[in-house]
Amino acid sequence: MSAHDHDLTQLDSRIVASAAEGCEESKLLLSRRAALGLSAGFFTWAFTPHLAEASSSDPRLLIVLLRGGMDGLNVAVPIGDPQYAKLRGRLALVKENLLPLNSYFYLHPSLAFFKTLYNAGQATIVHAVAPPMKNRSHFECQRNLENGTPGDKEDRTTGGWLNRLLSKLTPADRVKAGALQIGPTPLILQGTEKVLSWSPTLWPRPAGFDTSLLNLYKSTDSALYDLLLKGITANSLATSTSGPALSPDASSLQLSFRGAAKLLGAPSGAPRIAVLNVEGWDTHVGQPQALAANLNNLDKSLSDFTAIAKNSGYWNDTVVLCVTEFGRTAKGNSDNGTDHGVGTVAMLAGGAVKGGKVVANWPGLSNLYDGRDLRPTYDLRQVFKSVIRSHLGVQDKKILDEVVFPGSSLISALPELIRT
Template identity: 25%
Template structure:
C-alpha cells in the first residue's frame, strides 16, 4: 500500500471519527448499516483457529498443540476450523461467513500496544498517528452489542459497535485456554446472529474480527505460542459472500521470527466497508 492509498483510508477514518457519538452511530453516507468489530485481544493463534490440517508442517511445528484430522471441522480438503467454532457452521453453510487468510501488515510489530495502534489508525508500522476512531464505541459483550443496536438503530447512520474479547495472549498452556476462548467467541457471535435474524436486521449487519497479530507457527516449551505475524480473520453477515479468501498459510516461508507471512493487508478489510479510493476492496459483500 503506497502513501496515497494510506492517506485515502486514513481520511475515511477521520470521517468516521467525526461521526462517533454516544449513540454508537456514524455518518449515514456509508453503505454498511451495522458494523460489529470483534477484537480478539492478545494475538489470536490463527493456525489453531483456521487449521491447515493437511499440511504436514503444521504437525511438525506443533507436536503437542496440533489438532488431529478427527478433531477439526473440515471446510475443504486442506483447511478446517477448530472444533470450538462449531456454532459458526450455520453461518458457513448459509454462505454468510467469509474467512480471510493471511491478514496483517508489512514489517509486523510484536508489541501489543503498538500493533493495536497500527490497526486502530490504519497506519504503517513506521508511522505514528493518534486518531483512535474506536475509543467511544466499545461494549462489553455480544449481548451488550445487540442491546446497543436495538436501542440506537432508529437514529440512522452506520451503527458501529466494538466488542473486545480478552485472553488470547496464549504463551503457555494454550490448548485448553484457546478452546475456551474460541467457544466464547463462537457462541456469542452465533447468538448475535440469531438475535439480528429474528429482528430482521441481519442482512444489514457486518461482523469483522481483528487481532493485533497472530502467533508464531512453532509451539514453545511452555505449551503455548509466542507473538507472530499474519492470521485469519472472519467477516460475517447477511450480505456477506461466504467462503475462504486469501492464500493458505505458507508454513515453508515463515518470517525471520517464525510468523506466518502476510498475504492480505488489513486495510483492505477496512476498505471493503469504507470504500476508500485507491485501495482495492475484497470481494466479500454481495451487490
C-alpha cells in the same frame, strides 16, 4: 472477577513428566497466561450517519477486537499444509477433531456456530493476514491496527481510523447523537467524532436523583451535562426487553454481544457501528485449553448476537468482523503455548457476508516470516477497505487512501467478501 480467579493453573505435561524423574525445577507450578479473561469484554458503538452513497439498505458493522494475538493457525487449521503438523508438534490439531472448511483448511471445533453460518454462506475466514506493523508488540500492533497508519516508522498518531471514517460521512437528520461505547474507548474509535457509551446499571439511583444531577450539570458544567444525558439515553435504548429468549446463563461477553445487538437494532437515531473488545488471546502457556475456552465463548456470543439481529430484522444488513493484532509463532514454545507472531486470520460473519469460503493466498509454512511466523500475504487494511467500500458504501478513494488509512493507495480492497 469470574471463576478464573480461582483457577490456579494447569500443569504442563512435559514438566509433569520431568517431575516424575525427580527434577526439582519441573515441579514449578506453571500457569496459564491470563488467557481466560474473557469476562473483561466490553463493547463500543458508534452512530453511523446515514450514508449518502449507500443503497437503500441500512448497514450494521460490529468490529470485534480480539486482544492478545489470536493463534490463527489453530483457528482455521491448514491441515493441507504438510509443514503444519511438523511445526506445531504437540500443539498440532488433527483433522478428525476439526470441522472442514474445504479440503485444505479445517475449523477449530469450538466454533460450531460459526461453522453453521459458514455452511449457510454467511461467514468467511481471511487467512495469512496481518496489520502492516509486524514487530510482535501487543501495544504497537494493536495501535497500528486501530490507527490505520502504514506502521513503517515511529508513529505517535492519535485517533483511530473508524473515527476518521465517521468524521467523513454525511450526517442525516435522524442521527446526530454521535457514538457509544462501554469502558475504555478503544483507539479505533478515538478522534473528533463524539462517542457515547453504555454499560449495565448495577446500582440504580432513587427516583429524581438523575434529574437533580442533570440540572446541576446543566448550570455548572455543560460538558458533564452532555455526557450524562447521552449516558442515560443510551441506557434506555440498550435495556429494552424485547427480543428472542436467550439462555439466562450467559458470560459477560455474551451479555456484551447481546447489548450490542439490541443497540444496533434500535430503529431511529440508533448506532450502526459497534466496537467490542475481547481480551485474553495471548496464549503463551497452556494454549489448548485457553484457546478452546475463548473460542467457545466467542462462538456462543456470536450465536446470541445473530439471534437478536435476525429477530430485529437486520441480520441481512450485518457484518461482524473479528480481528486481532498478530498471530502466533508457527512452532509451539516449551510451555505448551505459542509466542507472539505475525500472520493470522480475520473472521467475518453476517447476512451481508459473501461467505462459505476461505480467502487465502496461502504462503505455505515452509516459507515462514523471519523463519518463525506465518507470512502474511494480505494486509488487514485490505479487509477493512473491503468492508467500508462494499458494506458501508464509501467509495471515495481519497477518503479511503488518505484519510482513513493514510498512505495506503497501493493497498487495495479485497474483492468478494461482501454481498453486493
